[in-house]
Amino acid sequence: MFGLSRKPMTIPGPDEALPGRAEPIPTAETHFVTGRPLKAEVPEGMAEAMFGMGCFWGAERIFWQLPGVWLTMAGYAGGQTPNPTYREVCTGRTGHNEVVRLIFDPAEIGYEELLRRFWEGHDPTQGMRQGNDVGTQYRSGIYTYDAAQQAAAEARRDAYGTRLRAAGFGAPTTEILPAPAFYYAEDYHQQYLARNPAGYCGIGGTGVSCPAGVFA
Numbered sequence: 317m318f319g320l321s322r323k324p325m326t327i328p329g330p331d332e333a334l335p336g337r338a339e340p341i342p343t344a345e346t347h348f349v350t351g352r353p354l355k356a357e358v359p360e361g362m363a364e365a366m367f368g369m370g371c372f373w374g375a376e377r378i379f380w381q382l383p384g385v386w387l388t389m390a391g392y393a394g395g396q397t398p399n400p401t402y403r404e405v406c407t408g409r410t411g412h413n414e415v416v417r418l419i420f421d422p423a424e425i426g427y428e429e430l431l432r433r434f435w436e437g438h439d440p441t442q443g444m445r446q447g448n449d450v451g452t453q454y455r456s457g458i459y460t461y462d463a464a465q466q467a468a469a470e471a472r473r474d475a476y477g478t479r480l481r482a483a484g485f486g487a488p489t490t491e492i493l494p495a496p497a498f499y500y501a502e503d504y505h506q507q508y509l510a511r512n513p514a515g516y517c518g519i520g521g522t523g524v525s526c527p528a529g530v531f532a
Contacts, residue, residue, distance in 0.1 A: 370446025
């Protein structure tokens with residue numbers, strides 16, 4: 317969100333990362349759009365998903381607008397520093413990605429549809445950046461909660477990668493990993509574009525459509 321600043325372009329190891337803190341940083345109590353508790357437990361019959369696709373302000377808005385998505389939250393994941401602050405993440409010395417965690421109702425929206433929105437909502441070929449947002453916190457990532465999500469994400473990556481290359485893009489650089497610890501971002505980041513409709517959004521897709529279904 318701060319443009320082409322100089323930052324480390326590799327994820328730091330445990331001995332290089334900032335120390336962080338034992339306690340979570342403060343965040344909002346409720347979701348600005350739905351009014352639901354931001355730290356609600358996953359209701360019975362619902363499921364979780366987590367994506368990194370550049371600036372989490374725009375990414376979160378993509379998902380809270382979808383029918384069947386019950387709750388969204390902005391946060392940090394995939395790094396070394398426990399309970400990081402935004403300022404710390406921006407140094408590139410925590411290893412964290414800006415992510416959106418979702419709670420969704422599979423009876424209303426399937427994981428495949430969430431994946432389609434993920435792939436089409438950003439450019440997954442840019443490595444440690446998304447447009448003018450540069451650094452490890454803007455990398456493309458899918459963080460899975462079970463083996464079925466992992467398999468679906470990998471299959472979609474392969475199928476979409478074929479279409480991207482045919483359209484002149486590079487291969488996806490998206491990391492696909494079991495969901496790591498999720499740390500809530502500060503209150504002003506939660507549902508930022510609902511609070512600030514004219515605010516910055518660095519999210520933009522390639523214009524290449526993602527194929528439906530899981531492909532071998």
